[in-house]
Amino acid sequence: MLLLAWRNIVRNARRSLITIAAVALGLAALLFLWGFNDGVHNSMMRNLQQVIIGSIQIHQQGFFRSPKLTRDIRRPDEVRAALRDFKGPVGWRLRAFALAAGDDASEGLVLLGVDPQRERGVTRIADKVSRGRFLAAGDATTCVLGLTTARNLGVEVGDDIVLLSEDRFGSLAADRFRLVGIIDSGEMGIDRGLAIVPLDYMQDWLSMQGRYSEAVLQTDRDGLEDITRRLRARLEPQGYEVLRWYDMYPVMKQWVDLENGFYYIFLGIVLLIVAAGIMNTVLMSMLERVREFGVMMALGCGRWRLAGIVVTESLMLGLIGTVLGTAAGLGLVAFFHQTGIDLSSQMDTIQRFYIDTVVRTEIDTDHLFNSVLAVLLAASVASLVPVWRVLRLQPVEAIHHV
Amino acid sequence: MNQDHMLICARGLVRRFHSGQEEVAALNGVDLDLPKGAFSVLAGRSGSGKTTLLNILGTLDMPDAGTLSISGRDVLTFSAAERADFRLYRMGFIFQAYNLIRVLSARENVAYVLQLRGVPKAERLRRADAWLAEVGLAGLETRRPDQLSGGQQQRVAVARALASEPDIVLADEPTANLDSHSGESLMHLMRELNGKRGVTFLIASHDPVAMDAARELVMMEDGRIVERIGQ
Known part of the structure; x- marks a missing residue:
């Protein structure tokens, strides 16, 4: 199944490459934007804590x-x-x-x-x-x-x-x-x-x-929740209150959550583009091979096995695009983490929001994994229409398909 | 004729198609008994129902009425998945337009059916090579379909049909796209395999080359079998 799927991807190399490039570019752009977004947010939250209120x-x-x-x-x-x-x-x-x-x-x-x-x-x-x-x-x-x-x-x-x-x-x-x-x-x-x-x-x-x-x-962000939980368990029964920075200043956390929400909308748009691109490629590839599928059915290949080939092709396109896009996106994030993005022309605004004048991109692991998994999920979903078509194929009609 | 020796036993097969408002009977009550080891050609003009009958006998299509037993099994009661399994283990197919899988080599095309049956890789490749040698394609195992002539592709299709050692091979106009020399050569090969290995062949064709090679001609007209010659 893997061999067949791979050879079918290679069979129309140009179309496959365009699809893979679209997936990779979309994901790379998304990861870079997450990197910028997380870099800004993390610097805001770090600075807020470090300037005076603590974690x-x-x-x-x-x-x-x-x-x-x-x-x-x-x-x-x-x-x-x-x-x-x-x-x-x-x-x-x-x-x-x-x-x-x-x-x-x-x-x-x-x-x-x-x-x-x-x-x-x-x-x-x-x-x-x-x-x-x-x-x-x-x-x-x-x-x-x-x-x-x-x-x-x-x-x-x-x-x-x-x-x-x-x-x-x-x-x-x-x-x-x-x-x-x-x-x-x-x-x-x-x-x-x-x-x-x-x-x-x-x-x-x-x-x-x-x-x-x-x-x-x-403390750093990784330890915040765990330390708070342990201190609360010990001190709250004694009559103390243990407050995280965002318990005291919730507006910034709410703002960060809101902005992340906007980025998830952007992620949805990227996913739609990815899914449409992959679906177009896999569907065209499937329609070109209706006769071949008919022959395979005549030989005894079940419909679900054929569907498996289509899903595998779709996932392969998505996986290759995801690997390349992740590498490119993380490369951009790493590069701008080193060099930084100078926002000093907006100094007055950004200082008010605790943002560093030079933003260093960094990406939260949950944003990275959510984006990558979502693209792979989109690749799977993209195969649903071709799969539906395959499952409805009748061997006789497929064999004589023009 | 003793029904125990029959590989195929069909009674009253009817198949209708709709063409706009009109209903066309492609098969109009076909009875057919085919013994093991037969080498029969379904002959008749275009539209006589040869391909429709072949599709139903191959469990690729279902009749609107009638009964069909193949190798003693009532195949019309099978689900789609059971029919696929039945074809995998009991039948071989050769189609008019070669219909090999384009992205697989000659060897991989032949081995594909064995792979579906779960035969281990080394064994299926060995058997594929042996069958390709049997049909005269030794040395061309790694070629893709587009690197083979029409005649060679059809020989690969024959090797593929036989590799799983089916009860019967159904061939639909196998010589239609070949020149006369390649057509004769292919029919000679199939006849030889029928004689040497006892494989049952049922071939739908109106090609004189195919009809000349037949041990039995089953003549069809207007969706009925009208004559059997040479049984």
Whole structure:
């Protein structure tokens, strides 16, 4: 059957090559577009996690919905014990609300206390400082502001601002902080409404010694679900909440899912083209051989065996096209992963969405396998019409077919 | 005649076709007994029903009425798959237009039927080569049909029909596309195989060359057998 199918493909080499080329080009283009799409999405999601929010955050139950200083992590040692097996970086932070006052203006903001050394191992927020410096070990009454907040307050690096907040007992707490750095991330949520101060000082200042609002974990995508599942199993019964980045910021995940949905529509269009191309070739090949099929039936070849030959031809065309298309598509993805695609002309837009200025193509395994399997499935489906025709053949009519 | 010796026993075969509003009876009550080892030619003008009868006897087509027993089996009760199996194990076919599988070599064409029967590759190739030698095509085993003359292609078809050692070989106008020399040569070959190996042949033809070679002529007219000569 394989020999017959292969020889029939070779018999009309030009037609077969055109079909194979159509399948290969369609799949290669699809894989490249998936590569670009996944490259953009993965850089967005990576950057979002790495800039400040991390991959996973652990809080006291209810903190994320209603963040209060008093809703701190009750027993940090319990959380540390749960994280003993986690090999990635972990940051401990304190979060509160404050009013910042410059010389001429004031603005409400989120006050984030971080360990300067440890934070560099967990997020890349320090790299986003465009003027001045990030916090350093030994800092006390220093702070870093987002660019928009600094502008609104009318302050520059080296100026002092006053931060006004409430301590753990509800008493007013105010102190003067020296602005040592300004962050220009391009992301509105960071550039406006955020002040970062040294964790140790903030704990003392707000009567929160040894207390934290959140533990921030950084992990790769492969480990995210498994780690979350294990931490939830251990910590949720103890009254903690374990949130993935997209539990906290679902919009980006929804946007990625939506865009992937559009790509699946494109995949459907490619599949239609592939199926139509293969069906056309196999059907023409089958119609040219009706007499031959009639003779084979007369010799004792059953209809289903003939149908098997047609399906095999279709699958062979699809398989060869798929192998070539996959090789070409992955080659393109590998090439542009190395060289990158420069999107710096769209800098303002892409930074706002956490996209790297140079996108490196990469393809998710599920998108690769779904595309390849779908093309092979299309090749199988494409044989249905020719198979249907074969199954309806009558030996006498087929033998005398002109 | 003793029915036990009959390879084919047909009674009252009727086959009608529709041509527009009109119904045409291609077979109009055919009775035919054919003994094992026969070398018979169905003769008659075009439209007399030769090919239709051959198709029904070959289980390629079904009659509208009548009974048909081949090798003692009531083949009209068979399903399409059972008929295909019956043809595979009991029958050989030779067609007018050579009808070899174009993408297979002479050897592979002959071996194809054996492959369908599940004969191991080495054995089927050995048998294919032996049959090609038997029909005078030794040395041409690897040629494709388009590299063979019409006469050679028909000899491959004969080898293919005989390779599975069938009870009967049905041939439909096997000399129609051959020149007279090739036609005579082919008929001589089939007659020789009939004599030497006892293979039963039933040949539909209006070619004088074929009729001259026949041991029996079955004359058909208007869908009926009107005369049997030389039985």
